[in-house]
Amino acid sequence: MMRDYMLLALKNLKRRKLRTALAIIGIFVSVATIFMLISLSLGLQNAVEEQFKSLGTDKFFIQPGTGFLGPPGSVGGVILTDEDVRVIENVKGVRDVLPAVVGNARVEFNDNVRYMMVWGMKTETELYIEMGNYKIDEGRFIRKGESGIVLGNLHKTGNLFGREIRSGDSLSLNEEKFKVRGIIKKIGNPDDDRLIIMDIERFREFFNISERVDWSVIQVDEGEDLIKVAGDVEEELRKARGVTEKTQDFNILTPEELLGSFQDILNIVTAFLAGVAAISLLVGGIGIANTMFTSVLERTKDIGVMKAVGAKNKDIMMIFLIEAGLIGLVGGIVGVLLGIGVSKTVEFIAINQLETNLLKAYIGAPLIISCLAFSFLIGAFSGVVPALRASNLKPVDALRYE
Numbered sequence: 001m002m003r004d005y006m007l008l009a010l011k012n013l014k015r016r017k018l019r020t021a022l023a024i025i026g027i028f029v030s031v032a033t034i035f036m037l038i039s040l041s042l043g044l045q046n047a048v049e050e051q052f053k054s055l056g057t058d059k060f061f062i063q064p065g066t067g068f069l070g071p072p073g074s075v076g077g078v079i080l081t082d083e084d085v086r087v088i089e090n091v092k093g094v095r096d097v098l099p100a101v102v103g104n105a106r107v108e109f110n111d112n113v114r115y116m117m118v119w120g121m122k123t124e125t126e127l128y129i130e131m132g133n134y135k136i137d138e139g140r141f142i143r144k145g146e147s148g149i150v151l152g153n154l155h156k157t158g159n160l161f162g163r164e165i166r167s168g169d170s171l172s173l174n175e176e177k178f179k180v181r182g183i184i185k186k187i188g189n190p191d192d193d194r195l196i197i198m199d200i201e202r203f204r205e206f207f208n209i210s211e212r213v214d215w216s217v218i219q220v221d222e223g224e225d226l227i228k229v230a231g232d233v234e235e236e237l238r239k240a241r242g243v244t245e246k247t248q249d250f251n252i253l254t255p256e257e258l259l260g261s262f263q264d265i266l267n268i269v270t271a272f273l274a275g276v277a278a279i280s281l282l283v284g285g286i287g288i289a290n291t292m293f294t295s296v297l298e299r300t301k302d303i304g305v306m307k308a309v310g311a312k313n314k315d316i317m318m319i320f321l322i323e324a325g326l327i328g329l330v331g332g333i334v335g336v337l338l339g340i341g342v343s344k345t346v347e348f349i350a351i352n353q354l355e356t357n358l359l360k361a362y363i364g365a366p367l368i369i370s371c372l373a374f375s376f377l378i379g380a381f382s383g384v385v386p387a388l389r390a391s392n393l394k395p396v397d398a399l400r401y402e
Helices: 002-015 017-055 082-089 127-131 200-207 226-241 255-298 300-308 313-352 365-382 384-391 395-400
Strands: 059-064 094-109 112-121 136-139 148-151 170-173 176-184 196-199 215-220 250-253
Touching: 017 255, 017 313, 017 365, 059 226, 059 255, 082 094, 082 215, 082 226, 094 127, 094 200, 112 200, 127 215, 148 170, 196 200, 215 226, 226 250, 255 313, 255 365, 255 384, 313 365, 313 384, 365 384
Parallel strands: 112 196, 148 176
Antiparallel strands: 059 215, 059 250, 094 112, 094 170, 094 215, 136 176, 148 196, 170 176
């Protein structure tokens, strides 16, 4: 019986190709928009999670101020210092501390000038390499106290200065020459791939920053409870800085907290954009309902004939519901295909033009099936009222309808 319903519904839709096509357009544009937004959002979430997983589960972060990790530098006049780093190093369970400082410099190469951030890091420890998951593309990492720099991969491949920079070249920072000791392999994050790293001792001398620390990465000993060590560090820093829990002027963040904050922001943005797309889907549903109402009016006599030869109300209703559902399903299929194409195009542009691997499209079976099921249900739901009207027509009235 269901097979007969399907064949009859398909036959009816084929007879009204233009009207059916217009109804499908309203659905597939909405489904494509929703699919693209969710696909890119899920892909971004996965990429962010991978970035944090690369940090490992044995590290947490400290920065001055009380907010989320933001632009480096003092926050409202509050700074951390080398003395704070020494306090942290003496806390039980702390294996290593990576202090980092940042400054802005006028960078000149090949007669081209850019203003970029320069990072000073403690290079005698390998923590800075592990923290950034850095791997050398050519050359080597700088050594403690060495007057040289390491660059992100875009300096070599991104044409930032009109010509690629190679290991052994020299850059001018604030009109002082620095030899490039190494180039880091591409990471996929534009900020990381534009890095300029200098040993922290040479950095302090060059920028005349004596003891300021913009943020620190703390690595705990193997087997230690990261949350407990972070709590101990927080307590010791409060004592050393003479602050209480209410007046605390520094912020400690674990990878889980950072990841949770990113996910909360992404979820809010995704929900908002999906809500906007859902409005267009509602408009598409109204278009299906309008198409089905018109179909009922045009086929009133046909309905009367069907009822006269024994068709029941449920038979009439099923035919119209299946027709509406098929419009939604076909629109969903086209929408998913369009959404995949647009998502992959955005991913391609992000990788090749924006030099980032963060915007990767997620194309998974759950997302595809959900979109198709949703579009079918929207279509069927939009056809409920017209189907009820068709099924409740009296055979005599239907046959007399002009």
